[in-house]
Amino acid sequence: MVGRKPANADQGETFLFRGIKMSIEELKPALSVEEQIKLLNSKGLIIKDIEFAMQVLSKISYYRLSGYWHSFLRKDNKFEHFAGNISFEDIYHIYRFDQKLRHIIFEVIEEIEITFRTKVVNYFACTYGPLKYKEPEYFENAEYHKEFLNEIEKAIKEQENKEQFVRHYLNKYSGEFPIWVVAEILSFGSMSKFYSNLKKDDRDKISKEWTGFPSEYLKSWLKSLVLVRNLCAHYRRLYRQTFAFPPKLSKKQRTTIGNNNSLFAICFVMKYMLESSTWENFITNLEALFEEYEEKKVDISLIGFPNNWLKIFRSSI
Numbered sequence: 001m002v003g004r005k006p007a008n009a010d011q012g013e014t015f016l017f018r019g020i021k022m023s024i025e026e027l028k029p030a031l032s033v034e035e036q037i038k039l040l041n042s043k044g045l046i047i048k049d050i051e052f053a054m055q056v057l058s059k060i061s062y063y064r065l066s067g068y069w070h071s072f073l074r075k076d077n078k079f080e081h082f083a084g085n086i087s088f089e090d091i092y093h094i095y096r097f098d099q100k101l102r103h104i105i106f107e108v109i110e111e112i113e114i115t116f117r118t119k120v121v122n123y124f125a126c127t128y129g130p131l132k133y134k135e136p137e138y139f140e141n142a143e144y145h146k147e148f149l150n151e152i153e154k155a156i157k158e159q160e161n162k163e164q165f166v167r168h169y170l171n172k173y174s175g176e177f178p179i180w181v182v183a184e185i186l187s188f189g190s191m192s193k194f195y196s197n198l199k200k201d202d203r204d205k206i207s208k209e210w211t212g213f214p215s216e217y218l219k220s221w222l223k224s225l226v227l228v229r230n231l232c233a234h235y236r237r238l239y240r241q242t243f244a245f246p247p248k249l250s251k252k253q254r255t256t257i258g259n260n261n262s263l264f265a266i267c268f269v270m271k272y273m274l275e276s277s278t279w280e281n282f283i284t285n286l287e288a289l290f291e292e293y294e295e296k297k298v299d300i301s302l303i304g305f306p307n308n309w310l311k312i313f314r315s316s317i
Contacts, residue, residue: 031062033054033057033058034054036057036062037050037053037054037057040053040088043073043080043081043082044081044082044083044086045069045082045086045087045088045091046085046086046087046088047087047088048087048088048089049088049089052088052089053088056088056092060095065091065092065095067237067239067240068091068094068095068098068237068239068240069082069086069091070240071240071302072084072086072091086297090296090297093293093296093297093298094239094296094297094298097239097289097292097293097296097298098237098238098239099235100289101238101239101289101303102231102232102235102238103232104282104285104286104289105228105232105238105263105267106229106232106233108270108274108278108282109225109228109229109232109270111274111278112225112270112273112274113188113225113229115210115273116188116191116192116195116210116222116273117183117184117191119206119209119210120183120191120194120195120206121179121180121183123202123205123206124138124179124198124202125178125179125180127202130178130179130180131176131178131179132179133148133179133182133194134149138198138199138202139197139198139199140197140198140199140200141197144193144197145197148190148193148194148197151186151190152177152182152185152186155185155186155190156170156175156177156185159185163185165181165184166185169181188225188226188229189226189230192219192222192223192226195218195219195222196219196222200215203215203218203219206218210273211272211273212272213272216248217247217248217250217269219248220245220246220247220248221247221248221266221269221272221273223245224243224245224246224247224266224269225266225270227243227244227245228243228263228266238263238303239302239303240302240303241263241303242261242262243261243262243263243266246260246261246262246265246266247260247265247266247268247269248260249265249269250317252317253268253317256312256315256317257312258306259304262303262304263303263304263305264303264304264305264306264309265304267282267286267313268312268313270282271313283310283313283314287310290305
């Protein structure tokens with residue numbers, strides 16, 4: 001069979017994938033918490049307090065924690081081992097740092113998301129009317145618009161038995177949902193696609209009034225924020241993470257920021273979508289978090305933050 005693994009293939013067998021002979025590796029066996037600790041110890045990870053390590057691994061899976069120790073692993077003759085004086089406590093501190101970082105970032109993304117929904121809804125409803133989102137003439141791509149309407153229909157069906165306001169519009173208004181209600185039942189990602197498919201003139205008016213930048217910047221920023229928001233909401237790792245949708249930066253910003261494929265770059269563009277007081281509070285919370293873990297093995301360069309991040313965040317780029 002070519003193109004996919006045979007459904008009845010067993011571990012250890014080979015199959016063809018696009019003309020290339022491939023083997024199916026055996027899955028690693030399940031290990032008890034005690035065995036997990038022994039394995040880590042055998043790889044050179046220092047276990048200062050076995051009881052503490054057992055408590056942590058009974059609440060946080062070995063696989064989840066492994067995302068935080070990979071950067072400390074080295075391979076010699078196919079044998080993995082921890083390089084340097086790395087302890088289980090060091091790994092746990094990095095995990096806790098990442099957890100607290102997610103909470104801080106998720107809070108400001110929530111504010112950006114709500115503001116974004118409000119600005120798009122107010123502009124569209126006041127300019128064209130509450131139900132004109134159903135008509136393709138207000139959008140650039142008819143196929144994308146059709147997909148958007150399908151998403152609305154799907155969301156209504158999913159939330160009909162969960163949300164009273166959805167049943168209210170179904171019963172009282174014969175299922176006619178104005179755009180401001182649609183914005184409440186769709187995800188951040190779906191609403192960002194709605195914005196991105198508006199006519200360029202409409203997108204630019206919304207973006208320039210809100211951020212001061214043309215719409216191609218805001219389109220890019222929204223894709224980045226949707227991705228980070230979903231990582232935060234599903235407890236995924238931000239530490240040592242690269243991003244599929246880096247935010248668009250101006251030439252001057254690129255000179256200062258450098259690599260835009262980092263959490264630092266995504267956090268930086270948030271300043272253009274937040275009130276100044278909220279932005280300052282965000283900076284303060286980050287500074288306090290970095291100071292809390294300054295003496296630990298946390299490396300903020302692994303989230304893209306340079307040593308002068310505070311100066312850059314408070315600059316007027």
